[in-house]
Amino acid sequence: MQFQAYNRILLCPDPMQPYLAGDTVMGYRFMIRYPSYRGTFLSCIEELSFHLDGEELDSENIRFALQGKEYLLSQLADAYKDYWYVMDKAVITVLCDTLPRPGPHALTVFMKHRIPYAGYGGSYLALPSSQTKTLTMQEGGTTNV
Amino acid sequence: MSNIKRGVSLYSYQQEYYLRQMSLEDCIKAVSDLQCDGVEIISEAMIENFPNPSEEWISNWFALLKKYNCKPICYDAFMDGRIRGEEMITDDEAVEQMNRDIRLASRLGFQCIRVLCSVPLRIIERCLPLAEEVDIKLGIEVHSPFRLGTPWLEEYIDFIKRTGTKHFGIIPDFGIFVKRSVRILVRKHLRAGATPEIMDYVCKCYEDGVPRDEMMAKVMTMNPNDEDKYWADEAYHYTYCDPQLIKQYIPYIIHIHGKMYEMTDETGVWDEYSIPNEEIIRVLMDGGWQGYICTEYEGQRHYHDLPDFDVDSVEQVRHHHDMLRRIIGA
Numbered sequence: 001m002q003f004q005a006y007n008r009i010l011l012c013p014d015p016m017q018p019y020l021a022g023d024t025v026m027g028y029r030f031m032i033r034y035p036s037y038r039g040t041f042l043s044c045i046e047e048l049s050f051h052l053d054g055e056e057l058d059s060e061n062i063r064f065a066l067q068g069k070e071y072l073l074s075q076l077a078d079a080y081k082d083y084w085y086v087m088d089k090a091v092i093t094v095l096c097d098t099l100p101r102p103g104p105h106a107l108t109v110f111m112k113h114r115i116p117y118a119g120y121g122g123s124y125l126a127l128p129s130s131q132t133k134t135l136t137m138q139e140g141g142t143t144n145v
Numbered sequence: 146m147s148n149i150k151r152g153v154s155l156y157s158y159q160q161e162y163y164l165r166q167m168s169l170e171d172c173i174k175a176v177s178d179l180q181c182d183g184v185e186i187i188s189e190a191m192i193e194n195f196p197n198p199s200e201e202w203i204s205n206w207f208a209l210l211k212k213y214n215c216k217p218i219c220y221d222a223f224m225d226g227r228i229r230g231e232e233m234i235t236d237d238e239a240v241e242q243m244n245r246d247i248r249l250a251s252r253l254g255f256q257c258i259r260v261l262c263s264v265p266l267r268i269i270e271r272c273l274p275l276a277e278e279v280d281i282k283l284g285i286e287v288h289s290p291f292r293l294g295t296p297w298l299e300e301y302i303d304f305i306k307r308t309g310t311k312h313f314g315i316i317p318d319f320g321i322f323v324k325r326s327v328r329i330l331v332r333k334h335l336r337a338g339a340t341p342e343i344m345d346y347v348c349k350c351y352e353d354g355v356p357r358d359e360m361m362a363k364v365m366t367m368n369p370n371d372e373d374k375y376w377a378d379e380a381y382h383y384t385y386c387d388p389q390l391i392k393q394y395i396p397y398i399i400h401i402h403g404k405m406y407e408m409t410d411e412t413g414v415w416d417e418y419s420i421p422n423e424e425i426i427r428v429l430m431d432g433g434w435q436g437y438i439c440t441e442y443e444g445q446r447h448y449h450d451l452p453d454f455d456v457d458s459v460e461q462v463r464h465h466h467d468m469l470r471r472i473i474g475a
Contacts, residue, residue: 006163006449037159038189041228080228086163086190116227117261124227 006035010109010131012089015138018099027061027095028137032109034084035129040113042066043080046126047112048073050092053105063093102139108132148435149426149473152176152183152218154402155191157442157462162190167459170209175459177213179466183437184210185219185259188246192253196245206253218437219284219316219400220250221259224268236268243272243283251279257400259316262288266304269313276312284316284399289384292321293391305397314399317391318441323383325419326351327406329447331376336450339372347373347380357381388425395432406444408464415467426472438473440465 012031019027034040048064050057064071066084070093084090108130115125153176161167167175169191176184189195193202210217224242226234234242243260250258258276260269260283269283276283285301287293298315305313326348334344343364350360364377391398407418416422426438442465445456 006160008449009164037156037163038187038223039195041225043228043230046230077230083189083195085193085195087165087193114227114230116225117223117263 006033006037007129007131009033010035010111010129011107011133011135013133013135015136016100016105016107017138019093025097025099027093028099029091029093030107030135031089031091032111033089034086034113035111036113037086039084039086039088041080041116042071042076042082042084043078044114044116045076045111046114047110048076049110050094051106051108051110051132052094052100057094061095063095065091065093100137102137104134104136106132107135147430147473147475148433149430149475150183150437151179151181151466151469151473151475152185152437152439153179153181153462153466154185154187154219154221154439154441156185156187156221157405157440158458159187159190160445160456161458169206173209173213173215175462176215179463181466182215183218183439184215185221185437185439185441186217187221188249189223192249196249198249203252210254217254217256219257219259219439220246220253220255222246222250222261224261224264226263236271239264239268240271243268244275247272247275247279247281247283251281255281257282257284257316259400259402260285262286262291266300269301270304273310273312277310281312282399283313285313286316286318286402287321288318288402289320289323290382292384293317293386293394298394302394302397314397315394316400316402317394317398318402318404319420319422319425320402320404320443321384321386322388322421322425323419324352324385324421326380326383327444327447328418329407329444330379333447333450334372334376337372338370339376340367340370343367343369343373344376347377351380351383351385354385383419388421388428391425392428392432395429395434398429398434398436400436401429401438402441403438403465403469405440405442405461405465406447408461408468410464414471415464417465417468422468423472426469430473438469440469 010032016028016030019029059073062073110130112126112128155172158167158172192198291297331344361377405417408415409418440462442458442461448456
């Protein structure tokens, strides 16, 4: 069995929130945490993907936000100066035209993350972390932009 | 009574801290509750807005230490060589990372820095001038799978002897003295479907010093499942050095990590299940070593497969200190 770190708290239990511009649906949001005892540079996130009710979400529609900065998932690999402090939550925004129906949904997150401190020996670890949790899609919504 | 002092690496409370069941203040109070004063931190986990904490955070840090009569003893630094993946950081960047840590450790009042065992001497040499300037000792961690009495370690020791530096030494981690396999890890593999006979056989081979290849060849004839094979490989990632070996390194030891996986009182007194602490610490005491042993509890990760995180780090650390007090008499 692989070392599991803190995978089970990858997904924050807070409800998924509609993300609106006025009355227009832009998407929805939820939060994730980094599954280790120490933080990481964002460049160490090698893969990040999500499934909602078993269906993979298109990575091009996903934004990752931390400390007031927002990233495309494809930008994370270059963010080697941006540090994810272990107590901070990252906000994931899924852009879409139609919100998931209000109520419970099965959300899965998969993150492959490099442990960057080994390395002088030539090899280094990249850990797969995954968690599925039932999150509630909140009804109605607030204007976020 | 010895000159060995007790402390705690807050790494020990990582789980409660991470789950926000314990704040930094709770962690420092837990150290103080053990009637000891040595605090060691995992810099990145404990320092808000690392590596640039606010002045307010730093003031609060010193206020907490004062409130609980604790001292900042060791700052655990990392060396993130692979922030760009395949492309290793340059030596200049490595020096920059370590100098950043030296400056921060100094601002927070620490006396020494744990340097990861993978950091080459050439990087440490370039950081020594700053360490001297702010009077911080750098200590290369002697951590499994590295060992005492090896060419790897001798390179660092030769450098200390040659230069006479007072700002570089070694930090042995007691995880290099794992005499018996970590029992809570064995139990975790059993929960995951490992075969008890194979687990027992591998543990016995490790304890008896049977060569890895010989053990593995036999395991492969025992119809092992994947979990068995995983353990057969993992069991030999642990390290056992003869405690007597530490004697020759006493002049170079600036700090110690008291690694701990599981405390047990099965023999009537508290002891760590895998590590012969009494034997090791006696050698240090007989050699007149002075410094802090900071408990580093690492058992919590072996319960992560259970439905609830069923572990009390504070209690485990407390029993480790029951053991330390018995041995060092303080």
